[in-house]
Amino acid sequence: MRRPQIVTDERRRRHGGTGWLVALVGAVVLVGAPYLPWAYGDEAMDDMTYLGGPSPTQFLGLALGAALLVCLLAARFLVPRLPAARRRWFAWHTGASAVATGALAFQAVVVVAVALELGGLVNVEYGGWIALAGALLAFAGTRLLVPERTATLGRVHSPGWLVIVVIAVVMLGSLLLIAHALDEDDPGVFIALLVFVGAAVVLVLRVGLGGWFSSQTARFRPVLVMAAFLVAFAFPFTQDGSNANMSIATQVLIFAATALGLNIVVGLAGLLDLGYIAFLGAGAFVAAILSGSAFSAVGWNPPFIVTVLISGVVASVLGLIIGSPTLRVSGDYLAIVTLAFGEIFRLVMINLDGNDGPDLTNGSNGIPNIPDLNLLGFDFGEPHVILGVEIPRFANYYFLLLVLIGLVIVVFANLNRSRIGRGWVAIREDEKAAEAMGVNVFGLKLFAFAGGAFLAGVAGAVKAHHDISVTPDQYVFLESAFLLAAVVLGGMGTILGVLVGATLLRLMPEKLRFFDEYRLLAFGLLLVVMMRFRPEGLIASRRRQLEFHEDDEELAAHTGETPPGAGRVEPEGAR
Amino acid sequence: MDPAYFFQQLVNGLTLGSLFALIAVGYTVVYGIIQLINFAHGEIFMVGAFGALGTWIILGRAEITAWWMLPVMLVGAVGVSVLTALLMERFAYRPLRRAPRLAPLITAIGISVFLQEFVRLFYGPIPNGLQRLVFGDDIPFEFPDAKAAPRFPSIEGVSGGSFVIGGVTLQYAAIFTVVALVLCWIGLYFFVNRTRVGRAMQATAQDPDTARLMGIDVDRIIMVAFAVGAALAAVAGIAHGLQYTNIEFRMGFLAGLKAFTAAVLGGIGNINGAVVGGLVLGLVEVMATAFIPGTFGGSAWKDVWAFALLILVLVFRPQGLLGARVVDRA
Amino acid sequence: MSTTAEQATFDTLEADEVLLEARGVTMRFGGLVAVDGVDLTVRAGEIVGLIGPNGAGKTTFFNCLTGLYKPTSGVVSFAGRPLRPRPRAVVRAGMARTFQNIRLFQNMTALENVMVGRYCRTSAGPLTSIVRGPKFRREEAETRARAQELLEFVGMPDVADTLARNLPYGDQRRLEVARALATDPQLLLLDEPTAGMNPQETRQAEVLIQRIRQTGLAVVVIEHDMRFIFNLCDRVLCLVRGSVLVEGTPEEVQSDPRVIEAYIGTSADEPDETGSTPEDGAPRA
Structure with a gap:
């Protein structure tokens, strides 16, 4: 993807520190805001009116904030302490900006959903606005971070049991997630959940875990596939005999x-x-x-x-x-x-x-x-x-x-x-x-x-x-x-x-x-x-x-060792 | 066989064919220049019809039916169609100019669905809602809901009227359609062959790269091609409205497909071919409906035969009746 | 069918048999006669050069030989049997080609490109492919091994997983050769293998063709680079306006005044070495 060149590499290098700080403030706000009420009416989404008691959806926002916090802190305090070979395992900055984008989208969806479901933006209580502001800060701050080249975690060889445990956890998680998502009747919550899942997936991919997962599970492909099918077979057992979700599934x-x-x-x-x-x-x-x-x-x-x-x-x-x-x-x-x-x-x-x-x-x-x-x-x-x-x-x-x-x-x-x-x-x-x-x-x-x-x-x-x-x-x-x-x-x-x-x-x-x-x-x-x-x-x-x-040369460089043949390939015979 | 019946079918066929021809030109002009099948062109025809209706509601206060409303509606319809086509070209097709061939076709399907739904959902609500903001509940120009098929204005002396010669009924609306086609055809001929822009279009169709080197603004020529096609489709939209009295948000899909068949039949890229192809297709459809005996005849099967013809032409004579520029289709 | 290129040496070099025999090949496009009664005989292990100014019909002639075009008249036979003008029949018979404008499968890896060349020498059908029995897996492994071997043969052992489009230009040309070799040909048709190459790359191509000949394959090569032709070929044909003007040893052809005239007399058709001019011989619309 081509990025608009408002934030140049030069500016990133100069203001990276400021960006980190701004993003950190944003992350802290995102973690804190779910404890505030987000909406004036309890009919909006899954009742986000309490002070000090986040609803499930608010917890999702909190999770995004926490993930951002982890990325930012790890980049600043963990990476310098690691031996050189391990420093580039994770792409923390890249992950941070992915999750910040996700958080912004998430908070925006929440605000819009509350406004639609209760009839107007006035129904968004101060907590919702604070969370949105936090997401904006985080988004703006992470734009100034210098992204890592690529995460090298994909080249790390892990023991088989670890990979299989991870597969099991991922599969179980997705089963619960699907069951949960299907039970959700409120469209706002459903969309927010989708955005959350999207943000989480992008975070995992960007931060380097995705590379690890795909390279390691390649060795256990049959296990992965079997696990996926097991999960799929298990799905009806989570439905308590209800036909409603099963008809969608079929x-x-x-x-x-x-x-x-x-x-x-x-x-x-x-x-x-x-x-x-x-x-x-x-x-x-x-x-x-x-x-x-x-x-x-x-x-x-x-x-x-x-x-x-x-x-x-x-x-x-x-x-x-x-x-x-x-x-x-x-x-x-x-x-x-x-x-x-x-x-x-x-x-x-x-x-x-x-x-x-x-x-x-x-x-x-x-x-x-x-x-x-x-x-x-x-x-x-x-x-x-x-x-x-x-x-x-x-x-x-x-x-x-x-x-x-x-x-x-x-x-x-x-x-x-x-x-x-x-x-x-x-x-x-x-x-x-x-x-x-x-x-x-x-x-x-x-x-x-x-x-x-x-x-x-x-x-x-x-x-x-x-x-x-x-x-x-x-x-x-x-x-x-x-x-x-x-x-x-x-x-x-x-x-x-x-x-x-x-x-x-x-x-x-x-x-x-x-x-x-x-x-x-x-x-x-x-x-x-x-x-x-x-x-x-x-x-x-x-x-x-x-x-x-x-x-997109960046992409080409990722997949092939050699850069494209310097424009010498004539497009003539291509079509 | 009764000769009057045959001539009646001939007239009907030519009328239907003129409608196809007017739309088919749009496919052919665009294809001739950038080898793009603008699959959403049928919707431009539909948008034109609705544009004409809207013009009548606003400028004709939904009651004037004098003949001079017709040119006014024509201007409105052409305006709306051309604007839609240009927006479509600018924001959907232009970014894909160098993309693999699949991409613009899928985009076209998207545009097609989008335009249909946009008209269905918003044709009434948006203008009416805007007026309510200004005038309150008593709005001056009430737009009909497009979810049902709204009535097209009947224009005195054109809609519904007819005369009979030798047992053959000639409807004024049908005459309007055929005359519109002839005028557009002549106009197009002069435009393409006698104007600077038209000659630039021809040059671009021959070789866009060289045309660019010769100082022709190819982007602009492509826009002109879209605009010309849209204008003729808008004329077809009015002709359709006058003949069938109701217009519908779905009417672009089938008409578009048949017009595309006509364009291929005549040799896509060839303007005269599109007109001839349209007339031939119209005749074939009407004659097949009228004269194929037995269970497989009649109107229930006419679209089947039209599609079968489309397939046969694409497979066995993709260069069309009059021949088109030979393009490597691989 | 030989499994390695080296073995092929003994299969074919022993006899001086005629591999390809084309008689009176003619190709008309409407009124234009692109190829006019061309005869060509290629014996096992021979390198034949095909030269001529642009538009002389060289590539069209190749297309007729390989079944991409159906010649208007004339007979092509291979190893004594007449060839149907179908690309698949031609490849199966043992004749493979490269293209003037590189036509690789751009979005496949180098290895996959070569593996596609094995298509006609393998037989796994749909059911076999779905079930993936031991026989299928053996064939698949052989295909892979042979493809890797050929990549090494053309001198690019490390690019197996690189997409064809990301290869440097010279490598793309060599990959096309490897892909053609994967069909186990006895005769290789190369259409301007050095077009667009610098002198050093041209030298490498020359060496590669020599090595191909050492494995016992016959080669027909279209080229504009005269030095290349004369270093390499046993015999040269000069094609002008669709028919053979001169045939003989490189020396004979080089010194023939008619050849020189054909090139220089029509200055507009001066041989260029960029290979960017389409020269299919087909009329352009």
Whole structure:
């Protein structure tokens, strides 16, 4: 990211001491302010009216202040006492300015939320203003700190038990966090919590712990992945048999699984597909038609495993059809072709109602009354009691979807790290060169479409039973755009990024109901702003980051030993 | 077959085609210069229609229906559309000029959704709210809510009126559309071939780098291209309003896609091609609806055939009917 | 298929067999004849130079040989069998190329770039790749090892994890050679391998090509740098306006007055060494 050059390195060197002091004052204020009342009314957020008794949200503010304090004190008093080799383990100043930015955003959200929920800024009590002032001080002060080059903690080799303990703690923490966040009904608290999590993550990354975590856990990758899945499996047990959060969770999983499929096409092979939702729809319609619903035009009701396969195959046949123009079309023309296919799919589903065409899909009313799944005697429609905890209907589907998404992740990750994945990326980078190197360009493109479609079709089959009814209007262009947005927002070509992107895009509207009217407006704006400022997504794959920030030498220097070839590479053959 | 029925369909097709053509020019002009598919162009057409309605509410006090309101509305519509297009170019597309191709397309989707929602949510509330601040509850210019499809003003002598020749009904609004297209086409021809800016546009389309070296302000030319496209889309917006009496915040999406089909059909980058492509597409759509027999005919399937045509053209004749500048699409 | 470049020496040097045989290759773009009935024979282990002024159709001829273009007429056969004009068939048969304007996979690492070159010599399908059985892992490890070996062969052992776009210009050219070698070719087509290089880098390229020849590969090289050509080549063809003007030993070609005229007589087409002029021979729109 390019910083505005108000604060030059020169000024930093001269006023670093002042900055540190100002930031320290800000940090102390941030730690103290939560003990003051922030709002005049207890309806605002989670009751922040007490003197001396911080609410949970106020504690989050306190935590940010404390983190800042630790960074500042460590930079000044701890680092000089360390042996030289360890001095650059942590990037305390970089961390301090990250957390100060986070704290400012956090306090701003709190003030705005209180004002909105109680009707006016007058309802913010003095504590809230003091905290905001503290955050401003901290922000201003940390701008003057000289940032460290990079933290070297990533190169430190730690004992295995430590890494595994850290993994366990992180996973447990995220489980509690997710459970807590989902229980939060107040939109202000929810957003504040998101900002807090964002600030914490950025702090961890900037201060050097992120580098350590990724380099150390690389040795224990299976442990990390298993732990993540364990946490995911444990989630329904924290819900006390409530269906409300589980239904959100299942929607997130369906959406994420589909987005991961799309990520193969867009993120790896570089083919923009604007009609991807049609594959999910194809899977859902096939499953609905074969479900034995009274509204289905087909009497046959095979076991679900067969249905799933048929759904996947039908979707991938559609994928082949949609993908076949890639022989002749590419780039934005291909995107428009896929969009047109997607619209045709929806229109045909509407028209196959027995009136304007053969009866297959029951037209725009769709197919309702799809029975719940029943696999090997396990009825997905009934609550079950496992380990003394009631597992409601949506939780049953949640487990099934978790298995499904695990499968999708395995497929994605393994294909990515294989000859096929390299072929895709090569095609994305330079199709002609890939062809000249003997890569089967057309075949791989078709496979990307068909493979991605298969995964979406399978997800659609589960979705049909999960939703109980399937209608064509669930599969409009906007949904394709949402899927694409999940991929773009999270980070093309990454797994974690797309999971995060899908979660945010599905969770936010659920939690920010008051915002419902403005949801699409914000969505449109989000796409534009993301493309403008962070086109590589929240979690960038290393490749993408370099691709989108060509001029950013700082970045290039981080990833490669050698600086870019002094402008001698002519851009001529690049496109 | 009844010849009058056929000629009626011909007229309908040409009318619809003129509408497509007016919008298609916007795609083609912009594409010709910076090889960008301005996917949000359909929304500019929609914004133009709403701009015309707003102009009528303010300057026509929502009651004047005399013919001279039409040029006034035209000015208002063009103004609003051009402003929207220029803002869009400046703040969304320009920063992405050197970005990978995917980026502007995704941005365009974002703009498209944003503009639709902006009109839906704020078309009534913002102007009405502002007036309430000034005038209190009794506001002089009441804007309708765009969540429902508001009525477009009916202009005397244009809206609704028609005459019949040999069994073929000619609606005045349809004549307005076709005449508007012809006038715009002629105007555009002179603009592109006879003015300095137009020639600079041609030069930029040929080779932007050289054009820049020759002292042409390429950024300005790109803005002109966006503005020209937006102006014609605004005209289309009015024509649409006059013909269909109601306008809707969603109307830009499908119209935009079809106009894009028309632009590709005629050869994207080629202005005459866009006009021809628009007319052909309009004719095909109307004729297909009227004459394809059996279950797969009729209006339920017409959009399917339009999209199928789009795919076929993109796949088998991406250079269009009249041929376009050959661009390496890889 | 040989596993190391050294072994290949014995595979191919023993016979003086004809590797590539192109007869009457012609390429028309509309009215323009870019390549007009060119014949070319390359024997195993030979280095053939292809020279000619800009726009003579050299790169177009390469594109015809490698299947990027389908020649309007003419036959190309490799090791005695006719070649389908498909890049994949060409690579599989044993002919690989580099590009005049470097066309690396910019956002892949150097090692990955070379590994892509192995694509046509490996076989793991989708299912194998997803399941990752022992056979898959063996193949993957072999691919990686071979790619690293080739990076070392072209003299850049330490750049495996550097993104291609971050490599210095000369290294990018060498990486392209390594990527082409990864396809286990018997014949390597180099399109202006020293374009844009300084004299020292040019020397290095010369040494590299010599070493490639020592492994038994035949090389066809397009070049403008006459010294480079004459130091290296066994035989030189001079292409002018799409057809062969002169063919012979470097000395013969160098002293041929028609060659000199072709270069000097058309001063506008003076050979430049920057390689920045597109010279696909295709008409520009």
